Amino acid sequence: MLEKMDIERLDAEAVNSQKQRQVLYAPRKKIFPKRASGGFRQFKWLVMAITLGIYYLVPWLRWDRGGYAPDQAVLIDIANRRFYFFFIEIWPQEFFYVAGLLVMAGLGLFLLTSTVGRAWCGYTCPQTVWVDLFLVVERAIEGDRNARIKLDKEPYSLRKLALRTAKHAIWLLIALATGGAWIFYFADAPTLLKDVFTGQAAFVAYSTIAFLTATTYVFGGLMREQVCTYMCPWPRIQAAMLDEASLTVTYNDWRGEPRSRHAKKSAAQGAVVGDCVDCNACVAVCPMGIDIRDGQQLECITCALCIDACNGVMDKLGRERGLISYTTLNDYNANMALATSGGTQPIDPTRVRTVDGKLATTLRHISLASFLRPRTLLYAALWSLVGVGLVYALVTRERLDVNVLHDRNPQFVMLSDGSVRNGYTLKILNMIAKPRVMALRIEGLPQGSVAIAGIEAQSDGTFLVPVEPDRLRSLKVFITQPRHAADGPSQTFRFVIEDTQGPEVKTYTATFQTPGGST
Amino acid sequence: MHDPHKDPHLDELSGVSTTGHEWDGIKELNNPLPRWWVLTFYACIVWALGYTVFYPAWPLLTSATTGVLGYSSRADVRSELAAAEVGRSGYVAAIKAADMQQILADETLRTVATAAGSAAFKVNCIQCHGSGAQGSKGFPNLNDDDWLWGGTPQQILTTITHGVRAPEDADTHVSEMPAFGDILKPDEIASVATFVADLSKGVGFPAQTTAGAQIFAQNCASCHGERAEGNQEMGAPNLADTLSLLADGEEAVAAQIRAPRHGVMPAWGGRLGDVTVKELAAYVYSLGGGK
Numbered sequence: 001m002l003e004k005m006d007i008e009r010l011d012a013e014a015v016n017s018q019k020q021r022q023v024l025y026a027p028r029k030k031i032f033p034k035r036a037s038g039g040f041r042q043f044k045w046l047v048m049a050i051t052l053g054i055y056y057l058v059p060w061l062r063w064d065r066g067g068y069a070p071d072q073a074v075l076i077d078i079a080n081r082r083f084y085f086f087f088i089e090i091w092p093q094e095f096f097y098v099a100g101l102l103v104m105a106g107l108g109l110f111l112l113t114s115t116v117g118r119a120w121c122g123y124t125c126p127q128t129v130w131v132d133l134f135l136v137v138e139r140a141i142e143g144d145r146n147a148r149i150k151l152d153k154e155p156y157s158l159r160k161l162a163l164r165t166a167k168h169a170i171w172l173l174i175a176l177a178t179g180g181a182w183i184f185y186f187a188d189a190p191t192l193l194k195d196v197f198t199g200q201a202a203f204v205a206y207s208t209i210a211f212l213t214a215t216t217y218v219f220g221g222l223m224r225e226q227v228c229t230y231m232c233p234w235p236r237i238q239a240a241m242l243d244e245a246s247l248t249v250t251y252n253d254w255r256g257e258p259r260s261r262h263a264k265k266s267a268a269q270g271a272v273v274g275d276c277v278d279c280n281a282c283v284a285v286c287p288m289g290i291d292i293r294d295g296q297q298l299e300c301i302t303c304a305l306c307i308d309a310c311n312g313v314m315d316k317l318g319r320e321r322g323l324i325s326y327t328t329l330n331d332y333n334a335n336m337a338l339a340t341s342g343g344t345q346p347i348d349p350t351r352v353r354t355v356d357g358k359l360a361t362t363l364r365h366i367s368l369a370s371f372l373r374p375r376t377l378l379y380a381a382l383w384s385l386v387g388v389g390l391v392y393a394l395v396t397r398e399r400l401d402v403n404v405l406h407d408r409n410p411q412f413v414m415l416s417d418g419s420v421r422n423g424y425t426l427k428i429l430n431m432i433a434k435p436r437v438m439a440l441r442i443e444g445l446p447q448g449s450v451a452i453a454g455i456e457a458q459s460d461g462t463f464l465v466p467v468e469p470d471r472l473r474s475l476k477v478f479i480t481q482p483r484h485a486a487d488g489p490s491q492t493f494r495f496v497i498e499d500t501q502g503p504e505v506k507t508y509t510a511t512f513q514t515p516g517g518s519t
Numbered sequence: 520m521h522d523p524h525k526d527p528h529l530d531e532l533s534g535v536s537t538t539g540h541e542w543d544g545i546k547e548l549n550n551p552l553p554r555w556w557v558l559t560f561y562a563c564i565v566w567a568l569g570y571t572v573f574y575p576a577w578p579l580l581t582s583a584t585t586g587v588l589g590y591s592s593r594a595d596v597r598s599e600l601a602a603a604e605v606g607r608s609g610y611v612a613a614i615k616a617a618d619m620q621q622i623l624a625d626e627t628l629r630t631v632a633t634a635a636g637s638a639a640f641k642v643n644c645i646q647c648h649g650s651g652a653q654g655s656k657g658f659p660n661l662n663d664d665d666w667l668w669g670g671t672p673q674q675i676l677t678t679i680t681h682g683v684r685a686p687e688d689a690d691t692h693v694s695e696m697p698a699f700g701d702i703l704k705p706d707e708i709a710s711v712a713t714f715v716a717d718l719s720k721g722v723g724f725p726a727q728t729t730a731g732a733q734i735f736a737q738n739c740a741s742c743h744g745e746r747a748e749g750n751q752e753m754g755a756p757n758l759a760d761t762l763s764l765l766a767d768g769e770e771a772v773a774a775q776i777r778a779p780r781h782g783v784m785p786a787w788g789g790r791l792g793d794v795t796v797k798e799l800a801a802y803v804y805s806l807g808g809g810k
Contacts, residue, residue, distance in 0.1 A: 027554075409651030413662040413807070416760030418721040421662075423807060453805060454626055478807045483721060483761075 009261065010034070010145075012283040014291030016299060030152065031225060031289035033135060034145035034281075038308025047123045048132055056177070059184035063087070068469035069433035076186050082470065088394065089470075091431055093401075100390045104383055111379035113241040115371055116326070117248040121234065122303035127227050130178070130220035131287060134171055141167045145284055171221040172213070179212030225288045228301055235298040244329035245370045249302045251282075251293040251324050252332065254339035255349045255359070259293075274349045275323050275357075281313050282306035282324055292324055319357045331364040338362060400438070400504040401429040402497050411513040418483035422512050426475040428497060430467035437500045438465045440475075445493035445512055447485045451478045464500070479512065489516045615794050619672035622801055629801060636802025639795050643787065652806055657765055657782055662806045665762045668692050669751040670810040676800035680793070682786030683754070691786055694753040699738065700777035707734050712773035715739075718747055721761040 015029040061073035063086055070077065075084040083090040083098070090097055112119050121128060142148045142163050154160055183205045184192060195201040196209075219227050228235060242248065256276035260266045267273045276293070283291045285305045290297060292306045310324040337343060338360070339352050352360045407423035415421055430436050441462040442450055453476045455463050467473045495508045528537045530548060537546040551557075571577060574586040585591070610631045614622060622628045641650065647658045654660035659667060668678045678692060685691040699708060707730075714731025718724065724746040725732065735747070742755040749757030756764055765780060766772045787796050803809070 407651075409649075410653040410660075410662060413653075413660070414762060415663050415808075416665040416757065416762050418761040421807065423662075451807075454629070476805065476807075 010280040010284040012280040015289035032145045032148045033287045034284040036285040036305040036308045040304035040308045056181050059189040065433045104386050107383040115376050118302045121301035131224050134220045137170045175213040175216035178216040179209040247326045248296050250327040254336040256323050257347045281309040285309040328370045334364045399431040400506050402506045402508050403427040404508045404510045420486035421480045424477045426477050429472045433469045435469050439498045439500050443494045448481050486514045632798045632801035633805045636798035661803050664808040667754045672804050679796045680788035683784040685786040688786035696779040698778050708776050712769045715772050716769045718759045
């Protein structure tokens with residue numbers, strides 16, 4: 001079987017190869033990632049379809065809010081300072097929900113990274129997804145790795161010019177669609193789409209499209225892996241997040257080394273031969289252009305394409321998969337100890353596999369224990385705690401609010417009959433998308449009488465205040481207390497605002513200032 | 520980029536080429552700036568040069584170059600002000616056409632006029648009446664319900680428009696209290712001052728007749744009213760309420776009787792225009808003391 005093997009040896013060298021460390025100021029080496037195929041590649045296609053689908057389609061989802069609020073399911077209405085998310089409507093003062101979501105996103109990232117390494121980077125980060133998309137275009141037009149390398153070395157010809165133009169044109173179109181989709185989150189999407197194409201949209205819409213088109217094109221098409229390596233802080237932070245029980249993409253040199261390009265010949269000569277045939281398939285597919293066999297490194301986004309590439313080669317060789325695999329450092333060390341007799345000998349893969357390539361049962365593999373650790377459980381608990389807290393706050397939040405500003409200049413006014421008047425600005429917030437009528441009265445101020453500009457009192461002394469849907473209504477309220485009732489020090493009393501059609505009641509404790517002051 | 524293997528100036532230790540210059544055996548490493556940085560820098564220079572052509576830039580002796588686009592920030596401000604003026608024009612026309620009753624009855628007009636009046640008040644009125652319109656000695660508090668010249672919206676408007684004792688306005692409010700120092704004897708002034716000061720205690724006009732009450736009835740009631748309730752026709756203050764504009768206590772009242780002081784307010788109609796004074800009247804009325 002080994003005789004028949006036909007593994008193409010790829011002329012690929014890692015951009016940061018350990019063998020030839022380069023100076024820091026060296027220019028970028030171009031990377032031409034080869035197409036990979038396998039389980040992880042399939043999974044990445046799926047993730048790409050889902051994430052891009054969410055990004056492009058969500059603004060077009062409709063959600064009926066009864067005619068008083070926009071019918072877009074997800075809308076950040078900056079002009080009116082409202083955020084709509086399906087059945088949730090958030091006012092600016094409730095922005096802590098967004099802060100809470102960001103805390104959850106942070107904790108979620110910690111949990112994910114400490115458990116499965118940089119899965120965010122490898123699968124869902126927009127940079128990764130869009131670079132993947134741009135690479136699809138590049139491969140479709142210029143061909144796979146070798147064709148692209150060849151084309152890149154060629155002098156400019158009509159054909160090369162045509163291919164390059166086509167590629168960049170499609171990239172720009174994708175970038176334009178990316179920047180274009182963003183703005184639909186901030187205004188009614190169908191209206192805005194029409195306005196954009198008829199030149200009626202606001203300048204900020206066009207400038208946002210232009211800016212995001214430029215960043216998408218530059219980051220996804222031109223800079224690619226440099227964004228991750230040089231611009232993104234996360235590769236640096238991951239060192240603090242990963243530990244010996246985190247899954248990382250690992251080259252299992254305890255079965256791969258000593259690597260040999262002429263395994264059969266070497267074996268016949270009696271030399272120790274590892275599973276790695278040094279075909280460089282793992283290097284060729286790497287979108288970061290690194291050699292995973294040099295070990296875990298900050299450039300690695302753990303996209304696992306090298307696993308797919310290597311598994312393909314192992315299949316062809318008839319050896320067990322997993323020469324490159326998701327492995328924890330603990331498992332790796334244990335397996336390495338097996339292959340080196342506890343570190344006393346050089347690596348000898350025969351210690352961990354039989355002659356026909358069957359791996360020993362003593363080897364350690366991914367286990368549930370690597371997921372359930374105090375650290376991951378703590379992250380999961382914190383994440384859930386914030387989540388439960390947010391849901392609780394959301395379910396119990398009030399949709400009627402009132403703010404009272406006491407006039408400070410002057411704090412009180414003496415009237416000609418000796419009575420004392422205080423002025424208040426009352427702000428009633430109707431935070432649902434339905435018009436409501438609020439009943440307003442005061443409690444706890446002896447002989448206090450209320451006057452509101454523009455609204456007459458009912459016979460029982462309450463005021464009926466209509467408030468428009470999703471709006472704040474500001475009222476100027478004057479409260480007067482007769483001469484002798486106001487002789488003493490300042491008093492506290494309560495504004496009571498009641499929804500006439502619903503159960504919501506809001507009270508606000510305010511102060512009535514008197515000439516006697518707050519003694 | 521240099522090829523480190525062929526570079527004659529390669530520094531062995533750092534693997535970086537040097538500039539080739541040497542000072543006492545010290546060589547300078549040649550770490551060039553990244554190309555993108557240099558290109559950005561050059562682009563900025565080109566941009567800056569272009570900017571000076573299109574926008575005002577180069578200082579001359581008395582002015583500066585205007586730039587081919589003719590941009591000026593003052594023109595920007597002017598056009599923004601003009602745009603704001605156009606935006607307000609509908610309300611301004613409506614306020615101009617309406618009388619005070621109509622302005623106050625319409626919620627939108629009232630809100631707009633009150634807000635505009637508040638702004639105009641802060642520019643023109645707070646110097647005397649205070650930022651909260653709370654007044655001070657000699658300058659009426661506009662929050663309370665005690666009015667010298669009347670507290671209906673129309674009366675407030677008239678007072679703002681024509682002022683009080685304003686020499687520049689023929690229709691201004693005019694009245695003058697005689698100096699009783701020349702008319703009454705000092706002990707008469709003292710007794711009527713006691714009487715008036717007692718009125719401010721808020722117990723109402725006394726029923727029993729005292730010397731002070733008699734002097735009041737003979738000398739003061741013609742303007743201030745039989746029961747000291749004041750007369751807004753001639754700006755005579757109500758002396759029977761608990762509020763006083765100028766004088767608290769017997770001594771101060773006596774001083775005012777001997778040699779009265781009179782407040783003066785400019786006529787604002789000619790200065791601000793009839794729309795702004797209406798807005799001011801709406802604002803003053805909104806302070807809560809209006810009738």
